[in-house]
Amino acid sequence: MMTVPYFDLKTQYASMREEILAALDRVCTNTAFCLGDEVAQFEKEFAAYCEAKHCIALNSGTSALHLALLAAGVGPNGEVITSPNTFIATAGAIAYTGAKTVFVDIDPATANLDPRLVERAITPRTKAILPIHLYGRPADMDALKRIAQAHKLALIEDACQAHGARYRGRRVGAIGDSGAFSFYPSKNLGAYGEGGAVITNDDRIAEYCRAARSHGESRRYFHDFIGYNYRMEGFQGAVLRVKLRRLDEWSARRKSLAARYHRRLSSARVELLRDDPQGESAHHLFVVYVENRDTVRHQLEEHGIGTAIHYPRPLHLQKALAPLGYRAGDFPLTERACERVLALPFFPEMSEEQVDYVAESLMEIAGKR
Ligand SMILES: Cc1ncc(COP(=O)(O)O)c(C=O)c1O
Secondary structure, three states: OOOEOOOOOHHHHHHHHHHHHHHHHHHHHHOOOEOOHHHHHHHHHHHHHOOOOEEEEEOOHHHHHHHHHHHOOOOOOOEEEEOOOOOHHHHHHHHHHOOEEEEOOEEOOOOEEOHHHHHHHOOOOEEEEEOEOHHHOOOOHHHHHHHHHHHOOEEEEEOOOOOOOEEOOEEOOOOOOEEEEEOOOOOOOOOOOOOEEEEEOOHHHHHHHHHHOEOOEEEOOEEOOOOOEOEOEHHHHHHHHHHHOOHHHHHHHHHHHHHHHHHHOOOEOOEOOOOOOOEEOOOOOEEEEOOOHHHHHHHHHHOOEOOEOOOOOOHHHOHHHHHHOOOOOOOHHHHHHHHHEEEEOOOOOOOHHHHHHHHHHHHHHHOEO
8 A cells, every 4th residue: 555645844944954954054153043135035936936015024924924915004993805715814913903804605616715895894893805815726816806995905825835926927915915824834835834924015014024023123123113123034034045046847847747647536436626717726635525424534544545624613613712702604615615625645755656646545445526
């Protein structure tokens, strides 16, 4: 029996060990442990990669969302519209600002925020729309941008899973006012620890985020407002620079593996997400929707195949967000997605044989159409 882990970073590290160790050594030699040269260089390189004017490197994607929201003027008494089909950090960051999270359901074909529902959820308190490019697949930015402009709302992209994805040829992250990226180790561009960044073309947003990540500092020890300690570590900047040089190659490999899964699963009794014709996914995760998901998952495990669930419980039904007052049944399409979603093994170092084995096993377990 073949074994296929859900995810693995060891092969990748082995392929670039010398370069990574040299990069870490540069940080130790320069003793630039917080921000510093490597981080400043990474900011330039990642901004260029995103085809955006500014990158502000931070200590997590959650911090990036938080600062992007604050920069947009989101605060107490405000509302932010987002999807409940995401990681808790999206709503957590909204809560940090004191604003209220207003959920709307997804388009089940894409698993992303449904723009038609966004428009109906706008109230006089709405300050921002926060779409998530879930699993690396761009949200419907044309429609969302039109709505944001018509209602004078900020449009902030949760691009934490979508490094390098494009929408109508443009990189995600600075299609809206700003975008938040995570460099959590398992992301397409992952640090060796925590990391994140805000991307923007707006000078004012960039200036705010730069000060806010360092206690509202405008000059050394001169603080214009109470900010945060959200600085990126030198080690992370150094590692991310090495990895950014390989990102396109990894993304191409992800694309090819995803296409192979698609072909091999075309007659399986599972549902696959529809690709937006305007979008070019970053292929962060490969998910299928399947009935009796937990049984299928268990049987795949018996075939030596690791899987994951992104996400088992929609945000509106999380205990932490109970004060928002939502109930089961409020967002049926998200709830149905969470009951059936299953993420298959997926990382650039996977072999074609492993993809075929996972697809064949899944076909055997879930059946054919
Ligand atoms: C959609 C989404 N938003 C936000 C985050 C938060 O990023 P971080 O874990 O770097 O704080 C993540 C990743 O963990 C994510 O997947």
